[in-house]
Amino acid sequence: MQEKPSTPSPVGSTGTPQPQPPPRERKAVTVPRLRVMKERGERFTMVTAYDATFAHMLDEAGVDMLLVGDSLGMVVQGRDSTLPVTVDEVIYHCRAVARGTQRAHIVGDMPFMSYQVSPVEALRNAGRFLAEGAAHSVKLEGGEEMAATIRRIVAAGIPVVGHVGLTPQSVHAMGGFRVQGRTAADAERVLSDARAVEQAGAFAIVLEGIPLDLARRITESLSIPTIGIGAGPHCDAQVLVCYDLLGLTPTLRPKFVKRYAEFYRDGVEAARRYCEEVRGGEFPTKEYSFGAGRKRRRKPKPTGEPSLKVAGYGPAS
Numbered sequence: 001m002q003e004k005p006s007t008p009s010p011v012g013s014t015g016t017p018q019p020q021p022p023p024r025e026r027k028a029v030t031v032p033r034l035r036v037m038k039e040r041g042e043r044f045t046m047v048t049a050y051d052a053t054f055a056h057m058l059d060e061a062g063v064d065m066l067l068v069g070d071s072l073g074m075v076v077q078g079r080d081s082t083l084p085v086t087v088d089e090v091i092y093h094c095r096a097v098a099r100g101t102q103r104a105h106i107v108g109d110m111p112f113m114s115y116q117v118s119p120v121e122a123l124r125n126a127g128r129f130l131a132e133g134a135a136h137s138v139k140l141e142g143g144e145e146m147a148a149t150i151r152r153i154v155a156a157g158i159p160v161v162g163h164v165g166l167t168p169q170s171v172h173a174m175g176g177f178r179v180q181g182r183t184a185a186d187a188e189r190v191l192s193d194a195r196a197v198e199q200a201g202a203f204a205i206v207l208e209g210i211p212l213d214l215a216r217r218i219t220e221s222l223s224i225p226t227i228g229i230g231a232g233p234h235c236d237a238q239v240l241v242c243y244d245l246l247g248l249t250p251t252l253r254p255k256f257v258k259r260y261a262e263f264y265r266d267g268v269e270a271a272r273r274y275c276e277e278v279r280g281g282e283f284p285t286k287e288y289s290f291g292a293g294r295k296r297r298r299k300p301k302p303t304g305e306p307s308l309k310v311a312g313y314g315p316a317s
Helices: 031-040 052-061 087-099 119-131 144-155 168-174 184-199 212-221 263-279
Strands: 044-048 065-068 105-109 137-139 160-165 204-208 226-229 237-240
Touching: 052 065, 052 087, 065 087, 065 237, 087 105, 087 119, 119 137, 119 144, 144 160, 144 184, 160 184, 184 204, 184 212, 204 212, 212 226
Parallel strands: 044 065, 044 237, 065 105, 105 137, 137 160, 160 204, 204 226, 226 237
Antiparallel strands: none
16 A cells, blocks of 8 residues: 655745644634634635535635625626626525535625515525525625614524625616725715624624725724725735636736636646647547456366257256
8 A cells, every 4th residue: 555645845945844834623614603713813714606616625725704606697607797696596506505515604695686675575585595505694785774684684593794895786876896985984984884784783794895994993893703805904804706816817807806826827728738639639548548348258167068058958967
């Protein structure tokens, strides 16, 4: 039995092995645990996911929260905005993500007009995310105007993540994807929205597209975790769209996104090599082909027995 090769430690600039960080704990990430992390000052991570394969990869990496975002309308469906995405579509993707997840907390993103009409309709749709989509909580956009809706959903035992600042579902009202809270008055409005979301019972809140000083002020003001995206380093957690993080969006490079890989570039190169090898007859080789199978070996006959049998009779004695 061959021994598995040991994983080498990363080597620093001095040539000496660097200590590796301890592996991420595999306990399930729950709402109470996220609250404790806020109290202890432990930062955590959220990344979007839309299918079982990506969910499995991100969960294995130690991502704490997986957001099944309505961003799927843009990165998966190729739409110009998130507005056309439906409840049924997000729930479908929630189920897929749940199949690939063991540890991370799954958040279902409530799409446009699934919660704005009334608290009762919002509660009904939120319940579907848990019952049909296997999500652990839901996320919805809005501040003071959504407080009653958040309160109604939370009262039914459904955890809620809020979302203030730049809210993509209000892109037309905002005049595009613009940073919010730049003026003193706008900053106070965003802060009031965040406090209203907390008081309504949300267990966490996304802060999107706001100045870093405002994000720090909100984070210090709230007892619930803040999750930043384009909101600077002072939030309790950070969230990125997995397609951005992995470099799968070649024409979209927001200022706040750090690309940790270039999957699109690598994928194009891999597909190009595949095309070349198929056209040139280099693939598939025997290594990637099935043979005709083993030929059956005839059972050797015992010595002294006749080589022929008479139909209906056994061996001659």
